[in-house]
Amino acid sequence: MNLRRLDTIGEAEEILDYVLDQGINLIDTARAYNGTNGSGQQVESEVLVGKAIGRRTDLDEPIVVVTKGHGYTLDELDKDLSTSLNKLGIQGRGDLRIGSSAVRLVYFFHGINDDRWQTIRGSGVLDKIQELKADGVISHIGFSSHYGDKDAIKAAVDTGIFEVVELPYNIFNRSLGEDGELDLLRYCSEAGLGIINMKAFGGNGMVPIFDSLQSYVNIDHQTMLNFCLTNPHIATVDAGAQYVSEFSADIETAVGERFGPEEMAALTKEADKISDDLKDICRECLHCLEKFSCREGIDFPRILALYSRHMIGRKVGKDTGELAAEYRQLAVDAEACTECRECIPWCEYDLDIPNMLKEAHRVFAG
Numbered sequence: 139m140n141l142r143r144l145d146t147i148g149e150a151e152e153i154l155d156y157v158l159d160q161g162i163n164l165i166d167t168a169r170a171y172n173g174t175n176g177s178g179q180q181v182e183s184e185v186l187v188g189k190a191i192g193r194r195t196d197l198d199e200p201i202v203v204v205t206k207g208h209g210y211t212l213d214e215l216d217k218d219l220s221t222s223l224n225k226l227g228i229q230g231r232g233d234l235r236i237g238s239s240a241v242r243l244v245y246f247f248h249g250i251n252d253d254r255w256q257t258i259r260g261s262g263v264l265d266k267i268q269e270l271k272a273d274g275v276i277s278h279i280g281f282s283s284h285y286g287d288k289d290a291i292k293a294a295v296d297t298g299i300f301e302v303v304e305l306p307y308n309i310f311n312r313s314l315g316e317d318g319e320l321d322l323l324r325y326c327s328e329a330g331l332g333i334i335n336m337k338a339f340g341g342n343g344m345v346p347i348f349d350s351l352q353s354y355v356n357i358d359h360q361t362m363l364n365f366c367l368t369n370p371h372i373a374t375v376d377a378g379a380q381y382v383s384e385f386s387a388d389i390e391t392a393v394g395e396r397f398g399p400e401e402m403a404a405l406t407k408e409a410d411k412i413s414d415d416l417k418d419i420c421r422e423c424l425h426c427l428e429k430f431s432c433r434e435g436i437d438f439p440r441i442l443a444l445y446s447r448h449m450i451g452r453k454v455g456k457d458t459g460e461l462a463a464e465y466r467q468l469a470v471d472a473e474a475c476t477e478c479r480e481c482i483p484w485c486e487y488d489l490d491i492p493n494m495l496k497e498a499h500r501v502f503a504g
């Protein structure tokens with residue numbers, strides 16, 4: 139996902155080559171992970187991942203490629219899946235390959251929520267995806283979902299057709315795990331699903347907020363990663379590293395020792411000094427802009443990011459004056475919001491975007 143956040147295609151190729159050199163055998167991408175990089179080049183994650191695998195002749199085990207589509211109806215599924223196969227360069231049936239390398243394709247319904255689950259259940263795509271697997275077009279069936287969609291997650295698992303799930307969980311938000319009414323991580327793993335943990339660092343745009351937090355809680359990135367890896371239900375963590383240096387630090391943690399129960403309890407207590415304040419902030423992930431833009435021209439994730447940094451900065455005693463200055467430079471500010479609420483379903487964290495915009499304007503312009 140983060141390949142689009144880099145400055146150049148060369149940087150994207152560098153990290154992809156690096157992870158394959160390290161023996162990493164799972165890469166997570168999606169049809170929607172597209173964007174413009176720092177040099178203004180259009181980036182399609184699936185294309186870069188496909189090319190990176192395709193140029194190798196030395197991979198000694200199949201690479202597990204996870205990709206995701208918003209194919210909730212038969213037509214959408216057909217279109218999204220064939221585009222993904224084409225962009226990744228996957229060929230064959232059963233014995234899938236990219237170039238000369240064997241791959242296993244795990245195909246996900248991307249971002250299942252309650253509404254999308256209703257569509258999926260009634261549209262015939264669940265039968266279709268099983269046929270595609272039986273025909274060897276894909277290798278495994280999965281879905282991803284988010285914190286606010288517990289009912290949909292359980293309902294999807296209960297169908298018995300899914301083999302892999304990607305869910306958010308981290309030291310500051312354990313609501314899909316041990317803090318939930320139902321520990322969904324446990325539930326999924328006991329149902330036999332492989333769990334890929336996303337948002338182990340709270341979301342991929344959390345760096346500026348995390349910098350503030352470090353003066354307040356004694357938890358660093360590698361501690362966050364190890365916390366997730368220590369959870370016995372998690373099969374792997376989708377760490378989302380952007381740079382080789384980040385990835386090599388993650389590998390060092392992954393091959394190191396896991397925490398014991400006492401360390402886990404102490405870390406949980408430390409994290410809970412700030413956990414509540416992190417619940418309703420913008421993680422700057424930009425997922426909302428993958429398929430949506432505000433018709434009033436409001437760059438709402440930008441404003442929410444400034445506001446969220448301000449809230450956390452205030453909590454930890456940091457001067458946030460420069461955030462207000464940045465807000466006042468915006469061509470369209472939060473006052474332009476008509477409260478149509480069309481943006482809300484596109485936010486992975488179900489943020490009440492119009493209300494947050496109102497608050498942001500009060501704080502920054504008031």
Ligand code: SF4
Binds near residue numbers: 434
């Ligand atoms: S609620 Fe406001 S920010 Fe969201 S789409 Fe409508 S006008 Fe834009």
Ligand code: SF4
Binds near residue numbers: 426439442485
């Ligand atoms: S508004 Fe929601 S989806 Fe958009 S960047 Fe913020 S947290 Fe991510």
